[in-house]
Amino acid sequence: MILRLDALGVERNGRALVRDLSLEVGAGQIVGLVGPNGSGKSTALRCVYRALAPTTGAVLLHDRDLTALTRRESARRIAALTQEGGSELDFTVAEIVALGRAPHLRGNQALGAREQELCRRAMTQLDVLHLADRGVLTLSGGERQRVLAARALVQEPEVLVLDEPTNHLDIRHQIELLTLLRASGLTVVIVLHDLNLAAAVCDRIGVLAEGALVAAGTPREVLTARLVRAVFGIDATVVPHPLTGDPQLLYSLGAPA
Numbered sequence: 518m519i520l521r522l523d524a525l526g527v528e529r530n531g532r533a534l535v536r537d538l539s540l541e542v543g544a545g546q547i548v549g550l551v552g553p554n555g556s557g558k559s560t561a562l563r564c565v566y567r568a569l570a571p572t573t574g575a576v577l578l579h580d581r582d583l584t585a586l587t588r589r590e591s592a593r594r595i596a597a598l599t600q601e602g603g604s605e606l607d608f609t610v611a612e613i614v615a616l617g618r619a620p621h622l623r624g625n626q627a628l629g630a631r632e633q634e635l636c637r638r639a640m641t642q643l644d645v646l647h648l649a650d651r652g653v654l655t656l657s658g659g660e661r662q663r664v665l666a667a668r669a670l671v672q673e674p675e676v677l678v679l680d681e682p683t684n685h686l687d688i689r690h691q692i693e694l695l696t697l698l699r700a701s702g703l704t705v706v707i708v709l710h711d712l713n714l715a716a717a718v719c720d721r722i723g724v725l726a727e728g729a730l731v732a733a734g735t736p737r738e739v740l741t742a743r744l745v746r747a748v749f750g751i752d753a754t755v756v757p758h759p760l761t762g763d764p765q766l767l768y769s770l771g772a773p774a
């Protein structure tokens with residue numbers, strides 16, 4: 518098992534934000550975390566990319582507690598694409614993407630030919646090569662998100678952690694990013710709000726409610742009308758996708774109050 522959340526707990530001001538969360542992510546698997554707003558998804562992810570230390574339990578990478586690794590070593594092995602971003606620097610797109618190599622470089626060491634090609638390929642894959650010389654502060658939300666995704670890819674991590682990576686993207690770029698993730702062979706933990714996209718991209722899904730894992734399994738096992746009713750409080754019709762068989766949720770608006 519590459520990544521394991523072992524009875525993870527996070528408390529703040531006497532309140533449990535994440536409770537006794539155990540989850541395993543195998544090599545090359547894409548595991549999704551879904552759940553209502555405030556259910557602890559980002560908090561759990563923060564423990565994986567070490568922005569937060571768990572109060573109890575641990576995150577294990579190849580059975581080693583992450584806290585046993587140096588920050589540099591975990592940055593080399595775990596890349597994060599988060600809402601916090603780090604795109605507030607007044608750098609060009611090419612410079613921001615190149616920063617993904619930082620954990621692999623020593624001091625002011627320049628990028629070699631292979632690394633420059635890596636950056637170019639990631640910018641092409643994320644459709645931002647034409648923006649390479651633009652200041653990142655001038656980009657739209659979706660363009661910036663694609664730049665940060667390119668930066669995470671050039672890091673060549675073992676594990677990629679993504680917190681709502683599609684929230685600013687138009688539908689084409691959402692599909693392209695998730696297709697790229699599938700093709701990358703990376704081990705991925707991803708928070709998604711769109712349950713249909715989660716069903717399409719994830720091998721397994723964990724559902725969080727009030728900080729606790731309430732269901733885990735394949736999309737077909739987990740994404741049932743009953744679960745969606747219990748966790749999100751809405752009625753959905755679940756149908757198999759006519760081409761892939763993945764569960765797809767159909768919603769209708771409620772009556773006005």
Ligand SMILES: Nc1ncnc2c1ncn2[C@@H]1O[C@H](COP(=O)(O)OP(=O)(O)OP(=O)(O)O)[C@@H](O)[C@H]1O
Nearest residue numbers: 529530534552553554555556557558559560561725
């Ligand atoms: N540093 C903190 N101190 C106190 N409470 C916090 C802190 N960080 C997060 N919380 C609270 O913990 C809960 C879980 O937050 P988290 O961001 O993990 O939820 P989420 O499932 O990612 O939500 P969303 O879908 O809205 O992004 C929320 O109620 C949030 O207000």
